[in-house]
Amino acid sequence: LTRRMRVNTRPFTAQDTVMWFRAIVTDLSGNADTALLRTIVVSGPKVIMSADSVAWPNKEVTVIQTVIDSTPAIDRYGYRATLTGGTVVKDTTILAGGAQNVTTPTTFVVPATATVGSTITIVPRATDAGGNIGSGNTVVVRIIAEPADATPPTVYQGVPTRFEQGETLRVDAHDPSQIRAIGFEMRTLPDSVLIASATLNRASGTRRTNDTAYFAVNYDRAHRGKSAFVVSWAEDSLGNRGYSIMNTQTTPLADAALAKRDTAVLVYGITYRLPAGSLGADIAVDTNASRKRVFVSDVRQGGLFVWEDSSATRTAAGFRPTKISVGAFPWGMALDTSGNRLFVANSGGTNIDVVDLNTLTDIRGARVQTPSTAVYDVAWFYNAATGVYKLSNVAVIQYSDRPQYVAQSQNGNLFFSTRPTAAAPAGTIRRIDDPLGPGPRPRQVWQYGSARAQNYSFFNADSVHVVHNPPTVNDRLRICDTDIFTKVAYCSGWWVFASDATADLYSMGTFDEETVYDLEVASLALPDTNFVAAGSDGRRIVFGEGATSGAPGRVFSVLDTLGMTYSQARYSRPIQIRDLVNNASDQIFGVAVNQKSNYFAIHGSETFFADTGLRLQGKYGTAARGAGIAFNPGNDDKYAPDSVSQ
Secondary structure, three states: OOOOOOOOOOHHHHOOEEEEEEEEEEOOOOOEEEEEEEEEEOOOOEEEEEEOOEEOOOOEEEEEEEEEOOOOOEEEEEEEEEEOOOOEEEEEEEEOOOOOEEEEEEEEEOOOOOOOOOEEEEEEEEEEOOOOEOEEOOEEEEEOOOOOOOOOOEEEEEOOOEEOOOEEEEEEEEEEEEEEEEEEEEEEOOOOOEEEEEEEEOOOOOOEEEEEEEEEEOOOHHHOOOEEEEEEEEEEOOOOEEEEOOOOOOOOOOOHHHOOOEEEEEOOOOOOOOOOOOOEEEEEEEOOOOOOEEEEEEOOOOOEEEEEOOEOOEOOOEEOOOOEOOOOOEEEEEEOOOOOEEEEEEOOOOEEEEEEOOOOEEOOOOOEEOOOOEEEEEEEEEEOOOOEEEEOOOEEEEOOOOEEEEEEOOOOOEEEEEOOOOOOOOEOEEEEEOOOOOOOEEEEOOOOOEEEEEEEEEEOOOEEEEEOOOOOOOOEEEEEEEOOOOOOEEEOOOEOOHHHHHHHHHOOOOOOOEEEEEEEHHHHOEOOOEEEEEOOOOOEEEEEEOOOOOOOOOEEEEEOOOOOOHHHOEEOOHHHHHHHHHHHOOOOOEEEEOOOOOOEEEEOOOEEEEOOOOOEEEEEOOOOOOOOOOOOOOOOOOOOOOOOOO
16 A cells, blocks of 8 residues: 655755654454554655665675755765675765766675675665755665576677787676676787787676776787787686677677687887877977987977987976977978978968977077069060060069978978968979078979970069060060179160070179079969978988879979089979879879988878889878878888888
């Protein structure tokens, strides 16, 4: 029989009031019995509790408490679990911090001394912020004999597809009889050589029905570059062993031969993650034995991260706590020829910073400016009927001067790509002679451009002017530029042919102006992004045209060895560039040059290789589209002496 009772007392006066209930039962013969129940009227939080209905010695019991209150919210809650005879198995209190609805799972282990037939009584408690106590249902767990179990645990594993030294492997195991051991094996493919294994044992009293183990896996460095497979297992408290199964399966597996095998590539190197919100744009390596550092430019939040192999302040390899401050949106980086300075292209400005590698500070006053350049383009044509030369209007083409990727040649000259903008959407390749000297000389690289007949292109001039005469009179042009030593401006006379105007100008002093014949200036335009890399010896710089929207990109190079003048530097010819584009037919996400500058690697949808004449040497299927590429430092030829360098 169930009855409801209404208490005619306000809650605040009824709080903590003791109430007695008397129940009387009488049979048809008039015999009666009486029972008394003592209870306390409460107004605090309500507790709903559940737990395993049965358990046995050393079994883990899970208790779930849901606590609900409105005003003034929950202050603390918990429970006491007591074994028959009065032994307290667990007494816990959890602070709620003002929550109004919480659900918490906790566990305790049945004592090994618990006897079959005894019980564990779990009594909840809760108090609100006003000190009012709450109430909830009591749970009783019966102690039974441990059941016979021949079923193995269900086992699941999480294995990265690319496995580094020290990478973490996860194994999850589940069994009602509790897990006493978890382990794994890693073997090479296809020869199944054991290269790593581990076992985690759980002591009696610490075992759980649901267990997870994490293993940091290390293997001999000789296995890097190989493929391997992983099989995991777990044993329950009765010795039943189960093996890894698919995540979609629920039936345990006792046959090791049928275990799920996850394969992984044992990769070279170790990953160090950048802080959240950062975006690495380029990497530069300082191989000085006393420094041993790697620099990563943070194009999103600014500054340079410094990773150290070891130092007086570090016990293990990792990033320094502070970054090096440089200009806006640092992108490309390159060590200078001395090995003691680092060039940093500030793509958010028109300058390149110089960092001292010994002090790890930006060298004040050494910043290299990337001044504005313009190309003056003039078409000409000859009227055979009149015998007169005519000139077009001067087209003035300007570009963004914001540097992106950068490299320094053995000759000390700085080469960099420029980052396009919305107003100037074409990228370019630039060169600065003697960047840290008294008079840096910026130039635009044009040698990779296509041909266009009957055209003059003037680079590095201050201005170019054309005078249009009547149809029967030749048009004339004039070139103006500033002497690089005296800083005095000069202009040539008015001439019909560009060659005469150039010779006239150069008769007056020393100039940077360069007249180029039959060039299609529009072919110089590069998209965003364009890669620049140097060989370890600095003899060659290679450039890669990226962001081509799926179309093949151009690759070209320059040979600029020690002592070469500007006119002696040797650039890839347009026909060589087109030859590699036609044969490789691939996008470009990164370029690399080997130790002796005699072999190029380019990463696109695949990886392809070229010699210094841009002849395709081969392609290799690789993953990670969008990633960069680098040679092993020991590679000095496509037939390197050892397989690792090769």
